[in-house]
Amino acid sequence: MNKANKKELGVGIFFAVLSIFYIAESRNVSTFTPFGNRGLDSQSIPAMIGWLSIALSAILIVSTILKDRKERKGSVEQQEQICDPDQVACIDPPAGAKLQGLLQVVPLKLLLSLLFLFFYFLFYQRIGFILSSIFYLVAQSFLLTEKGKRKKWALFIILFSIGVSVLIYFIFTRYFTLFLPRGILG
Amino acid sequence: MFGMLLEGFGAVFTDPLSIVMIFIGTTVGIVFGALPGLTTVAGLSMFLPITYAMSSGTGLSMLTAIYIGGMSGGLISAILLNIPGTPSSIATCFDGSPMAKNGQAGRALGLAVFASLIGTAISLLVMVVLSPTLANLTIKFGPWEYFSVTVFALTLISSLTGKSIVKGLLSALFGMMFATVGLSPIDSAKRFTFGSLQLTSGFNLLAVLVGLYAISEVLSTAGSEQEKAQIREYKMRGLGFTLKDIKGQGVNFVRSSLIGLGIGILPGIGGSTSNIIAYSVAKTSSKHPEKFGTGIPDGIIASEASNNASIGGAMIPLLTLGIPGDGATAILLGGFMLHGMQPGPLLFQSNGATVYQIFASMILSMIVMALVMYLGMRVIVKILKVPANILLPLIVVLCAIGAYALNNRVFDMWGLILFGIIGLAMSKAGIPAPPFILGFILESAFETNLRRGLEYSNGNFLEVFTRPISATFLVLAIVSLAATLYKQYKPKKATSEE
Numbered sequence: 001m002n003k004a005n006k007k008e009l010g011v012g013i014f015f016a017v018l019s020i021f022y023i024a025e026s027r028n029v030s031t032f033t034p035f036g037n038r039g040l041d042s043q044s045i046p047a048m049i050g051w052l053s054i055a056l057s058a059i060l061i062v063s064t065i066l067k068d069r070k071e072r073k074g075s076v077e078q079q080e081q082i083c084d085p086d087q088v089a090c091i092d093p094p095a096g097a098k099l100q101g102l103l104q105v106v107p108l109k110l111l112l113s114l115l116f117l118f119f120y121f122l123f124y125q126r127i128g129f130i131l132s133s134i135f136y137l138v139a140q141s142f143l144l145t146e147k148g149k150r151k152k153w154a155l156f157i158i159l160f161s162i163g164v165s166v167l168i169y170f171i172f173t174r175y176f177t178l179f180l181p182r183g184i185l186g
Numbered sequence: 187m188f189g190m191l192l193e194g195f196g197a198v199f200t201d202p203l204s205i206v207m208i209f210i211g212t213t214v215g216i217v218f219g220a221l222p223g224l225t226t227v228a229g230l231s232m233f234l235p236i237t238y239a240m241s242s243g244t245g246l247s248m249l250t251a252i253y254i255g256g257m258s259g260g261l262i263s264a265i266l267l268n269i270p271g272t273p274s275s276i277a278t279c280f281d282g283s284p285m286a287k288n289g290q291a292g293r294a295l296g297l298a299v300f301a302s303l304i305g306t307a308i309s310l311l312v313m314v315v316l317s318p319t320l321a322n323l324t325i326k327f328g329p330w331e332y333f334s335v336t337v338f339a340l341t342l343i344s345s346l347t348g349k350s351i352v353k354g355l356l357s358a359l360f361g362m363m364f365a366t367v368g369l370s371p372i373d374s375a376k377r378f379t380f381g382s383l384q385l386t387s388g389f390n391l392l393a394v395l396v397g398l399y400a401i402s403e404v405l406s407t408a409g410s411e412q413e414k415a416q417i418r419e420y421k422m423r424g425l426g427f428t429l430k431d432i433k434g435q436g437v438n439f440v441r442s443s444l445i446g447l448g449i450g451i452l453p454g455i456g457g458s459t460s461n462i463i464a465y466s467v468a469k470t471s472s473k474h475p476e477k478f479g480t481g482i483p484d485g486i487i488a489s490e491a492s493n494n495a496s497i498g499g500a501m502i503p504l505l506t507l508g509i510p511g512d513g514a515t516a517i518l519l520g521g522f523m524l525h526g527m528q529p530g531p532l533l534f535q536s537n538g539a540t541v542y543q544i545f546a547s548m549i550l551s552m553i554v555m556a557l558v559m560y561l562g563m564r565v566i567v568k569i570l571k572v573p574a575n576i577l578l579p580l581i582v583v584l585c586a587i588g589a590y591a592l593n594n595r596v597f598d599m600w601g602l603i604l605f606g607i608i609g610l611a612m613s614k615a616g617i618p619a620p621p622f623i624l625g626f627i628l629e630s631a632f633e634t635n636l637r638r639g640l641e642y643s644n645g646n647f648l649e650v651f652t653r654p655i656s657a658t659f660l661v662l663a664i665v666s667l668a669a670t671l672y673k674q675y676k677p678k679k680a681t682s683e684e
Contacts (some may be wrong), residue, residue, distance in 0.1 A: 011615050015356050022363055025378055032373045039640030042375035045633045046366050053359045060352050110409030113606070117401075117582065121599045124590065137579045144408060144575035153575070164580065168587070176239040178591045 005068045012060035015053055023050035109143060116140050128183020130165050137161035187318055188602045194542030197243060198550060207248035208547050209241070212554045212618075213562075215255020216262075217569050222269045224403070224577070226256025230517040231400035231583050234392065234524070235588035242525035243540045247547030249521045250501075252642060253514050254306060254551045257457055257494050258559065261298040263470055265291060274457030274493035277465035281478065281485030288481050296426015297483050298490045299559045301439065305491035308443040309450065309498025313505075314545050318533070319511045320506040324531040329639040330650045334659035336632040339509050340624060341663040343453045345670035347618035357617045361625025362632070371634040384597040389605075392520040393598040394626055395634040396585050398619055399513050404578050405610050414654025417570060422563060438468055438487050442598045446492030450499020453624060456512035457493035464492030504529050505541065509628065516623050524592075 001009070026046035042128055120136040141157045142150060172178045211233070218229030229252050237245030260275030265282035278298060285294040327335070331507050346352030367378045368388025379385040432439075442464040449460040468488035469478045478485050500511025500519075508530040510516040522529050527537050534541055560564070589598040612619055643649040651657045 007615060011353065011617065015263065015360070018360075018363075022378075029370070029377045030375050032375060039645050040637045042370035042373050042377065044638070045370075045629075046363075046377060049359050049362050049366065053356060053363070055275075056352050056356050056359070060350075060356070063352070064523060107409040110405055110610075113405055113408040114603070117603055117606075120582075121586070121596060121603065124586070124599065125596050129587075133583050136585065140408075140579035140582070141575050145573075155577075160576065165583070167559070168583065172235070172587060172591075176236060178235065178238055179594055180590070 001068050002071070005064050005071070008064040008067075009061060010066060012057045016057035019050045019053035019057060023047060026050060060148065085095070091131050112143055113140065116143070123183075125181045126183060128185050129180040130185060133165040133168070133185060134161050137165065190542040191314060191545060192540060193328075193539065194544070195548035195550075197539070197543040198247065198546045201244060203240070204244045204543075204547065205550075207244055208251045208551050209554055209558075211248040211251030212551050213558055214253040215252035215257075216259035216555065216558060216566060217255075218252070218648065219256040219275075220262040220271045220566060220570055221258020221259075221572070221577070222263050222267065222271055222307045224407075224581075225399075225513075226253060227395075227399040227513045227517055228403055228581055229256055230514060230521075231396040231588065234396070234517065234521060235584065235591050237521065238330075238524070238591055242527060242537070243543040243547075246518075246521055246527075246540070246544050247551075249518055250544055250548050251551040251554070253518065254494075254497055254548060254555055256514065257497055257681050258299070258302040258306075258555050259566075261302065261490055262295070262559075263562070263570065265294045265298060266420065266567065269568070272457070273463055273567060274496070275489065276458070277461040277489035278486060280465060280489070281481050281483075282489075283481075285477065285481030285486070286420065290481070291418050291420030292422030293431070294426075294481070294486060295422055295563060296424075296560075297486050299556055300425060300427065300432070301442075301487040301490035302494040302559075303552065303556045304439050305443045305446055305494035306497055306555070308440070308491075309447045309495040309597055310545070310548055310552060311498075312447055313498035313501050313548075317505045317541075318500055320502065321531050321534045324506050325535075327531065327655070329635040329642065330653050330656040331659070333635040333639055334633055334650065334656035334663070335507060335509070336635070338659040338663040338666075339453045339503075339507075340621070340632075342441070344621045344667050345666050346452065346459075347620045349674075351667070351670045353617050354621050356376070357612065358621035358625035359595060360617075361622035361627075362629040364394065364636040365626045365629035366633075368412040371630055372637055374581070384440055384595070387558075387593075389601055389626075390589075390592055390598050391523065391627065392517075392592060393589050393601030394586060394605050395513075395517050395520055395623065397602040398609040398623065399517070399582065400585050401602050401606030402609025402613065404582055405606055406613065407574060407578060416567060417567060420563075420567075421562075427483070432487075435483065435487055439485055439491050441471075442468060442488040442491040443495040446495030447499040449492075450496030451502055451510050452510055453503060453511055453620075456500050456514075457496040458512075460488040460496050461493040501548075505533060506531060508631070510624070513620065513623070518629065519627065522658070531660050533642060613618045 024169055026043055029043045029046065031041040031043055116136055116139050120132055121122055123132045136159055139163045141161065145153050214229055214233060215226060218224050219226055226264050230249055233248065237248055240248070256272065257274055260271035261278050261282065263269050263271035264275040264278035268279055268283040270276045270279055282294045282298060286293070340358050344358050345351050347354055367385055369375065369386060370377050375384060445464040445467060446457065446460040449463065450456050465485055465488045468484055469475045472478065472484060495639060500515045503509040503511055504515045504519060508528065510519045519529055527533060527540065585597055585602060589602050590596065592598050605621065609619055612622065639650065640647065650660060
């Protein structure tokens with residue numbers, strides 16, 4: 001199965017599993033029909049959404065499998081190994097290729113960005129807006145800066161992060177009357 | 187109507203803060219539109235918390251100004267970098283970039299700004315005239331009519347966005363699943379809360395929107411290598427173009443604007459589609475189609491007039507039915523709700539003065555947009571050089587403020603991450619995001635009206651077909667589904683026959 005078809009199949013399976021879980025959970029929803037059930041109750045729409053979703057997932061899965069079978073008939077199946085055009089010799093993929101492949105799908109910068117975001121929100125209320133924002137801005141800006149240029153940018157990024165965090169805090173709390181957590185500085 | 191509009195202008199011009207915010211909003215929008223990798227939606231998400239403390243009229247004027255600026259700003263990078271700042275300016279690259287390459291970047295910029303101005307003006311005129319009339323019509327809608335309109339909007343958006351209708355519909359249902367979390371409409375039963383008090387109030391619309399559009403956008407940019415392009419030199423005197431350039435372009439201006447307007451009204455697709463369609467139509471109906479792509483005014487005018495005309499188009503269903511036309515209007519819907527206004531038929535009755543203030547401010551924003559772009563182009567071009575490593579983290583910080591300040595709880599911030607990841611995963615899996623958003627927004631209306639309709643008719647669903655408006659919308663929904671299925675099946679058949 002080629003990459004595109006694998007992706008489609010993955011989408012179909014994901015939605016099928018999600019829909020089954022969703023329908024199962026919708027049965028736990030309490031219903032209230034004091035004047036008799038003349039229409040739908042609070043379980044009905046989730047059940048409808050779940051069943052429709054299952055039907056569509058099944059269509060996606062079946063159509064992808066049929067499409068793949070059709071494509072296979074007309075072409076030679078791709079192999080895991082890297083082969084030369086004449087199929088004379090096959091060599092194993094180089095060491096670390098799987099990790100490289102994974103990083104192509106989910107780049108390291110993206111994973112680290114998510115991690116920074118997670119810690120930023122985790123400490124947002126605990127250490128306060130100013131400190132958490134300074135740490136986040138410094139970390140994320142460094143991550144996005146090209147490796148060779150980080151030294152050159154270091155001072156600017158640190159000063160900018162401190163300045164902008166303090167400025168945003170005062171503008172929003174003083175002039176826009178929003179509440180932002182003070183944390184340990186309060 | 188025009189009396190109300192004059193009152194709207196009065197409200198704008200007697201409030202200096204409103205004028206300042208329109209200027210700031212338009213400029214911010216232009217900058218966000220011009221910067222490749224950042225979109226109007228990110229700009230709107232970033233500046234939404236700033237409007238919290240403003241009056242509804244001023245706050246929404248600023249947001250609509252960002253929308254107008256953002257739709258126009260994309261032309262700058264399309265012409266000077268050959269990279270569209272927003273998907274709405276893809277077709278501007280086709281002729282704008284070659285014209286700039288020929289040493290006429292100033293002429294291309296001047297023409298594009300003028301076309302944007304004309305497109306916006308035509309669409310705003312139609313919006314001001316049509317919206318109150320449509321609102322008067324939709325006020326007579328009962329539950330069956332509302333139910334049919336939501337079904338029509340959901341099927342249409344699923345058909346029009348993305349390559350697969352099945353994935354479009356799955357996306358809409360996925361959005362509806364998240365909308366069912368919390369208390370059910372009508373009987374307030376707890377659904378999918380898993381014992382969590384926070385989940386009882388459901389996911390906040392803004393957290394969903396900002397997460398799905400802005401955070402996923404930032405994460406996606408963080409995870410990809412940025413394209414570095416050389417900014418072309420330009421010289422622009424006066425308007426940048428001569429009368430000769432626009433002579434004989436009247437039909438092109440009006441046709442492209444009407445295409446943009448019509449496409450803007452349809453849910454889910456806006457400027458990103460209309461610019462390409464208008465460009466194709468201009469090319470096929472031209473006497474010299476072979477010149478398209480070499481740097482002629484016709485292509486620039488078609489693309490820019492149509493994408494800006496989508497603004498007024500997308501605002502019409504938002505104001506009259508509460509159905510957003512695109513991602514930016516979805517954020518605007520959140521902005522309206524945040525300021526205590528519910529877009530829909532009653533909006534003109536309950537908040538008429540504010541709506542006309544917004545109309546007036548949109549007209550003013552259109553003029554400010556042209557002025558800022560003609561007079562401040564040099565500064566905007568310099569901003570294009572602001573590195574993403576500084577700008578992206580700042581957007582996240584401001585989006586986080588927006589989410590936190592909604593209810594002063596960190597829970598909504600976790601929503602940003604959740605929907606940011608969902609948005610990113612959907613984009614990687616080729617699942618369109620607009621149906622998800624519309625599904626999330628319309629689930630409540632869908633459920634409430636279907637349940638009410640069935641209660642009024644003692645459980646008889648067939649009553650929906652006895653009412654002309656609801657029957658028409660349901661038939662249209664079926665036709666749009668059937669037409670898309672046929673379209674998606676047809677090329678496969680042709681290929682298999684070969």
